[in-house]
Amino acid sequence: MVEIVTDWRGLPERLRGAAVAIGAFDGVHRGHQAVIAGAREAARSLGAPLAIVSFSPHPRRWFQPGAAPFRLMTPGQMARALEPLDVDRLYLLPFDAEMAGMSDEAFAREVLCEGLGVRHAAVGFDFTYGQGRTGSPEGLRRHGEILGFGVTVCPRVDDPHGLKLSSSAVREALKAGDMARAAAILGRPFAIEGEVLHGDKRGRTIGVPTANIALGDYMRPAYGIYAVRARLPDGRTFDGVASLGVRPMWALEEPLLEVWLFDFDGDLYGQTLETELVAYLRGEEHFDSLDALKVQIDADARAARAVLAPGGTAC
Structure with a gap:
């Protein structure tokens, strides 16, 4: 069973030191699974737990409180979808005013390094983070070099049948009844x-x-x-x-x-x-x-x- 942790502050050592995949992961679709596979490879190499860093509420809900309903799964469904992927832990971090106001450097240092003590982070090719979305995969890699954790950037994953593997593509299919x-x-x-x-x-x-x-x-x-x-x-x-x-x-x-x-x-x-x-x-x-x-x-x-x-x- 995937353990759910709802903060990054004041964690005991047993909840720190994982190799993590970072993202919203709404749907845990096949594109997400490729990012998680990058973190899983690092976890096995380092002998570290495999964890997911995600957020609640979804950042889109924080920035667009009046947006139409858009979620593809509940936190409980997310945790169950992660089980067969050998994930040990889900960091479901609060996305609040403090998180929304963090610079990309502060997120890497305060949350990933000092809070979670991550040993490796895997992200998708289009990952953005930090206030104003100033952070990028390459930026995270630079922060990791300074702070002492590795970074894997997963390239875009294409389905052999031409499917776009994204949460927005899932929503389009559902809207069409497909x-x-x-x-x-x-x-x-x-x-x-x-x-x-x-x-x-x-x-x-x-x-x-x-x-x-x-x-x-x-x-x-x-x-x-x-x-x-x-x-x-x-x-x-x-x-x-x-x-x-x-x-x-x-x-x-x-x-x-x-x-x-x-x-x-x-x-x-x-x-x-x-x-x-x-x-x-x-x-x-x-x-x-x-x-x-x-x-x-x-x-x-x-x-x-x-x-x-x-x-x-x-x-």
């Missing part, structure tokens, strides 16, 4: 994690009980119906079909993820569910009657089961 492209960039399906909330319970009246999850600061994928696979807190997984959006027949003020789990009978209220959006089936629609809606839900369920079956393909 879940296969998003998964190809991420290396896994995009998933929304959240607490199951009480809703208006309309689904129960038509035999379709749903687990309702607020989207919070997640970016909004294309509104519509999805084939999904959900993981319960006890580790069990269930296939299902979900509506994501504002529900035209009974309009919502805020978009909601409403998940119907196939072959599940139980109470999920208050529990945390992680739902993979495996395939986009269709857009949102308004139906003239409840009977017409029920017919379409049955069709959606059949389509979702077909996609999610072994060997199934997206529509």
